[in-house]
Amino acid sequence: TSIMAKDGFLPRSLAARGDRLVFSNGIILLSVLAIALIIAFHAKTHSLIPLYAVGVFLSFTIGQSGLIKKLWNREEGRKFGVLLTVGTGAVVTGIVTLVTMVAKFTQGAWIVIVA
Known part of the structure; x- marks a missing residue:
């Protein structure tokens, strides 16, 4: 997601690194999407x-x-x-x-x- 955000295909906030040098916003987004799939598929x-x-x-x-x-x-x-x-x-x-x-x-x- 960070590469796609740098290219302008996703929100720029997904390209930002957090305090631990990981792409925190991307990890949070993927976690939320995974939780949504788990809930949707019971x-x-x-x-x-x-x-x-x-x-x-x-x-x-x-x-x-x-x-x-x-x-x-x-x-x-x-x-x-x-x-x-x-x-x-x-x-x-x-x-x-x-x-x-x-x-x-x-x-x-x-x-x-x-x-």
Whole structure:
């Protein structure tokens, strides 16, 4: 959150460090959001697993897609093997994300889609 706040995509207060050199406001925000999820799902961890799975695979897909774009834009980075490997990873994690979203939609995965 601190990096996104420095870039202007989140409130600037999330980029401030506290007395112990940690990003206190970000930690507080994440704690409040975690508490809200625990309350919303009545502390049933099996209900929170679809949220985690969709979030993880969506992050992997976005990260690998960004890496493909970065490698494609660099002249020395256009190596077929590397692009094929990263592209395969992006496609596979994208498929897993879609399957998980559809299969677990009613169990709470819609929250990640909305977010």
